[in-house]
Amino acid sequence: MLKTFLKIFREIAYNESYSSIDGFIQRIDPRVKFCSSLVFILLAIMVKAITPLIILLCVIFGLSFSSKISLKYFTLRTILLPGFVAIIALPLPFITPGTTITIIDYNEFLVNITIEGVYKAVQFTLRVWACVATSILLVLTTKFSSLVHVMEKIKIPKVFVMMLSVTHRFIFLFLNESYRMVLAKEARTVKKESRLESMKTLANMITTLFIRAYERGERVYLAMVARGYKGHIKSLSKMKISKNDIIFGSIIILISITILSIEYLYLGIV
């Protein structure tokens, strides 16, 4: 199972193919994309009614479709986390006070399900889904190197940007290393392991991986120092905002205002 998980994760992590496609979002300046994503995430957090959240999700899915991302692929990639959130939100209909929809009688133990509770659970899940979908759309349509440069441009602390960049770079190495370790373990597994034995092996592998990560970190630092690193990171990146980027940015602002208007003018706050 671990092998399958690592294999799938490696395939996902290595897949940068969508960022190279000539799609609608791919053509937009990474800075505009980054800011637009922040606006959408903020919007998802601010909006309380369900209809504007669904509209926002439709817009995100529409943008992903216009960027030539397969709808099935995008849905599968974005649904995982909201799926977990839905499980976490499951108790909300039972614990939120409000108008009762139905009462469940379980061995004379009465449980109320309220409209407000169901509403909260759906709202919470949709909100997370909108945030996750926005982030995934940004990551899928932008090369990681461009994202790093955007973060530098918008003055996110350089140490943080460097850490993120190095982490991203070495995720692939450690994914490969973990995969090789799992394969090596499998090659020497000649009988069915009990769950406890599997857990022990997994714990040993994680320990080894931590030690290797530490040693690798040391060597990378030495390699940086050997090339004149003195604690400050400098970068060489030039980005230009075109007319299309300004139009895209304006449309995003317009959509956001419309969604907020729907929330406050027509639907009101529930």
Place this chain on the structure above:
Amino acid sequence: MTEMVINVNDVRYFYPDGFLALDSVNVSISKGEKVAILGSNGAGKSTLLMLINGLFKPSKGSIEVLGMPINNENLHKIRSRVGFVFQDSDDQLFCPTLWDDITFGLLNMGLCNDEVIKRAKDALKIVGLEGYEKKAPHHLSIGEKKKATIAIVLAMDPDVLILDEPTANLDPKSRVELIKLINSLHNMRDITLVIASHDVDFIPMVTERGYILAKGKILAEGYLEDLFSNFKVIDEAKLEPPTITRLFKLLNRLVGKDVVQPLPLTIDKALYEIRHHLAEASKII
């Protein structure tokens, strides 16, 4: 008088756990030389290279590089003039794209943007990786990664190029390409080369002189022909002479006299010897 580029004087180095990695090591390398540091795994080759680049500080003794003693004052100056290619390319490629990696060192040197771009493009051209600028390091093959690490160091226009086990994990074609690249670099830029390796077939193709390290001590130094003829030292260092040298040693033993002396270290030299002996034989007939 030849200009001394690297001077390692009576250096000892202990690892933090107290293990003596280098003991009374003396190394002298002149400008433009191609020098090998030979030794088996754990002999102390990489540690010595790290000391030369100022990445480690010697526990005892002193090191001078390009006429400057390694100390906090000279450290950055030395590092900008001594290029270090690590054994594992993944240690050296830590940026999202090859372009970011190649410009990392150049920007740290405080060069202007135009110069950075020019140098980065030139270095990529030399190693044959033009068009790879936007590639992520994890999308490169091992051979390409090795070339990339040479390019990122080369872009800094170093006076000394240090390569730690450059042939590790390379396939035969990448190995041949690397040999050509190292030799052309030396011819083009008159760069001083220091190569640590236990690849005894590779070393004679790129270097002329060498030091043999074993258990942190220098067992022998000199021209490679002499070093590889000293079978006792080679054996003590847990090394072997190059394949072609062993073949000629066996041939000499078969004939019962030293027909070929000194023993050739490369196929080219062996071919020359064979031709020479065939020509002499045909004269006798």
